Structure formats: structure tokens, C-alpha cells
Amino acid sequence: MNNNIKRLTIAFVASVLLLGQTFSQGQPAQKGQNPGKAEYLTFTLSDQVTKQNVQYKNRYGITVASHLYMPKNRDASKKYPAVVIGTPYGGVKEQGAGIYAQNMAQRGFIALAIDESYNGESGGEVRHVSSPDVFVEDFSAGVDFLGTRPFIDRTKIGAIGICGSGGFALKAAQVDHRIKAVATTSMYDMSGVMRNGWKNSMTADERNKTLDQLGEQRWKDFKAGKPELTPSFPSQPVTTIPAGLDPIASEFFEYYAMKRGFHPNSIGAFTKTSSLAFMNFPLLNYIETISPRPILFIMGENAHSRYFSEDAFKQAAEPKELYIVPKARHIDLYDRVDMIPFDKLTSFFTHYLTDAKQ
Structure with a gap:
């Protein structure tokens, strides 16, 4: 990869995904943050599960919108x-997270x-902060x-993080002992890549230049009265990938901007100054303290x-496992149910949440 392409990839990935982008107490969800955009899933809802739209507040008082998936044959007398x-x-x-939730249900x-x-449909202002x-x-x-x-048996709760949320799930588990087991798929360390660049290729001079630019952006946003967003995906699904995109950008475009994974609530854009927080907030600095709770890292061959999962695996303490899916690309573990190792996820969580002593 020549220097121009490398810079394009780093800028594209960091700014847009790096683009690889019950109401309180369980009452029915209220209308979300994107009025006029009818709910739909990027996958077919199974007749073996039930899905409930739920909302609840996090500790900052922000309403989190979620979909709760349950086995349709659930025994109401059991936890x-x-x-x-x-x-x-x-x-x-409505995209990959829903696919995982449905299959686990x-x-x-x-x-x-x-x-x-x-x-998405969660609360919080300003919109599209990361x-x-x-x-x-x-x-x-x-x-x-x-x-x-x-x-639900509260002693048997685990977490799954896909792509960037893999880092968030691991960070949560570092301090939240209620998370008894963690699995990541196609993990991205968003803080690491924003501070250190793709494969740790960012120099100190490049980092300082980026921080200078972000400081200027804060003044620009303050004067405008609203934050500027990074580039977004098209507002309607497209049929072709634009010429000139590097392989990483093309892969994310294939999922988010085309029919495969397009969703109107997933615009791919965040406020430009969001990256400041990531550059100052390492996600994996205490990953070894998750032990003795287990971690399963799943990545495509x-x-x-894959280097994110490989590096995190080295940092983590036992029990840990690195599982490689043959022939899979990064985005294939978002939605390819023929490639996502749900049997492996099931056996992992069954062992550590159901069979193992708490």
C-alpha cells in the first residue's frame, strides 16, 4: 500500500467508520430520534423469536433504545x-446487532x-456524537x-461486541463484574486506531497536526452553534461502489451504502470532534483484569x-480464546449467518453462563 493510499485509508476509516460504520422499566418504546423513517430490519425476522422495542436510561440519563429478542417458546416459569x-x-x-440477537434467542x-x-433511535444531544x-x-x-x-438470571449475563463495540464491551467488562463473559467479532480498537493510526503507523508529528486541526474545529463548531459531521453514506442504497476507494473503504461501503446492510438510521457520520475523546480514552488498557472471566475473540481469516483481535488476545489474561473463521472478511461477520460461528458463541456462553459455577 503506497503512502497516498495509506493516508486515504487512515483518514477514511478514522472519520467515517473509521466509515466501516421498554421505555423505562420495559414499557413499549416511544417514537425514536429519526421521525419519518419507518422501522425495518436488514434481515428477516424469525418466527422462532419475539422482538420487543424497549427503552431505558443509562447513568447519564440518556434514553437507550433497544430490541429485546426472546425465544418464542420461552417458559415463563424459568430464568x-x-x-x-x-x-x-x-x-x-436493525442491522448486525439484531442478527446476532435473533440467532442467540x-x-x-x-x-x-x-x-x-x-x-439510531437512542436519545442524547448533540446527534451523532461518538x-x-x-x-x-x-x-x-x-x-x-x-x-x-x-x-432473566442476573448472574448469567454476557456481552457481545461487533467491530467497534467489541472494544466498548471489553472496556465495560473491565469494571462491570456483572458481565460474566465477553465475545467480540471483527473487533476494532477505536481508541487505538484514532490515536495511533492504522497498524500504529501514525507519527507524533501527524498526531499533533491532527490535534491542532481538531482544536480549530472546536472553535469552528462553537461559532457555528452546531458541530460539523464527517462524511455520511448516501441517503438511499446504491448499486455500485465508487471508483477509487481503497479496499477497506470499499468493504465498508459495500455493507453500509448498498442494499446488503443499508439502513437510514445508520448514516456513518459522527461529529468531527468526537475523535478527541477516543484519542484520550484508551479502551483496552486494563483488559487483563477481566480475568478470570472469559473472553472469546472471533475474527475472519x-x-x-484481524490485527486488533490478535493484539487484544495477547494482552488479555486467561481464560481466553482466539477463533478464526475461514475465508471471512471483516464485514462478513456482521451479517453472513452462514459464516458467523453461532454454534461457537452458543457453546461459549452456555459453558460460562449456564454450566460453569458462578
């Missing part, structure tokens, strides 16, 4: 293990797919909600992002 599931960075619960778990604060602290809190807020449902 079930549960998992809270975060979206790929820039995604929404089909396998006997209660599963909660969340919209991160400031995004906050590592708040996104991490959203996982713990999901545990708050799940652990107060009468049909051909994923451009």
Missing part, C-alpha cells in the same frame, strides 16, 4: 441467561440489541435493564481488522 449486543461502529440495532438466550447513545465513555456505559445500562427482568 434465562442473557447477552447485551453492541452494533458495529456507526451501525444500528433462537439458541435459548435472551438477547438485547442496542443503539448507542446519540445515535463517545467512548458513554458507549461503554451503554453496555452496562443494558446489563441494568436485563438484570431487572424477572425472567481474511479480515483487514
